[in-house]
Amino acid sequence: MADQHKNDTTHFGYEDVRTEDKVNRVADVFHSVAGKYDLMNDLMSGGVHRLWKRITIEQSGVRTGNTILDIAGGTGDLTMRFSRLVGPSGKVVLADINDSMLKVGRDKLLDKGVTGNVEFVQANAECLPFPDNTFDVITIAFGLRNVTDKDAALRSMARVLKPGGKLMVLEFSKTDNPLLTKAYDFYSFNILPQMGSMIAGDADSYRYLAESIRMHPDQETLKSMMQDAGLTNCKFQNMTGGIVALHTGIKP
Template sequence: MTNDTTSTSHDEDNTTDFGFSRVNRGDKAGMVRGVFDSVAGRYDLMNDLMSGGIHRLWKRFTIELSAVRPGQTVLDIAGGTGDLAAKFSRLVGPEGQVILADINAAMLTVGRDRLIDKGATGNVQVVQADAQQLPFDDNSIDCITIAFGLRNVTDKAMAMRSMLRVLRPGGRLLVLEFSKPTSALLGKLYDQ
């Protein structure tokens, strides 16, 4: 006999977050792909409108925290339209490398085209990759960023393990993501 608590717990193990909903783990990747396929060309504009442009300041702060230097290798996961990759391209210089990685082909197409328009192609590689199973060598990346992308990953723990596997000892992993504030005052503003 199966008790209801065990059944409910097992059902919850097979679900994950998708926006404000819980969905079957097996369905999430397709749902995320559908969203980004439909918005790829307008993604940056949507970010500007939804954040009031603040996402650009947060990304600038992320770049400053990265402490990336010439000659280093940077992996920008869920980098889609390539805004961070273009900035990192200048920082690592011609002897460095930036890898723009995203699971979504439509986003990568937009990113590749924008990088070409900005002339940032000599040291940037565009790779379709799943954050949960990164196709890079162990200890090969100096800095990894994922900006507003971790929420779209089905198995976040698996993705974090994959990132840590490819990160060099002493490297930096920077995750830029929304979270609910713990401060009561900030919490009230957040809920507004």
């Protein structure tokens, strides 16, 4: 059975790779880009990623004393805001599978004086190392598309949510505007790798990121996957013409 699983394949962007190899391939991407991640996010989105994240924060309903899990939290943009909202009586766990991203995030938050109520955990979203019913809110921003088994990850997130807790998935998605799609494709596959090469010294990683967006489930599919994971009241909100969508679901 184990040998059979080794022959399973999945997609790494547009490339088919062995399932067991994808985690390492994705890790290599983020080891490569970690140091320039924040700068590239600002350049790639024209700063709009800050608006997408602000909307996520505003709709989270996070209050003083809450316990928050920020999965694929990377360089800590959401964690920093959540830390202020939950206050000294709350806690925010910044989790990322990639130790390079986690180190950049930890250093950035320490530099900004964000300490005390933040914990850093290296963790795989598919098998989160937390007890059942732990968190009031879980966010995963621009991370789900890099997860090999998305269904397993969603089930894992649902497991560690408290009853009544909210999962929020902020991710690149699909636009149904043909003109916008054409412009976005040109930008993603022509401009983006060049920017990656000039700024981060790595065109291939940004080419993978563009491809991974195209391979990610569309809005309705992801909504169904969240429902299948046991969440209720699942819905999504398109932003920037559907280039990004914010999915939410509640643990019954």
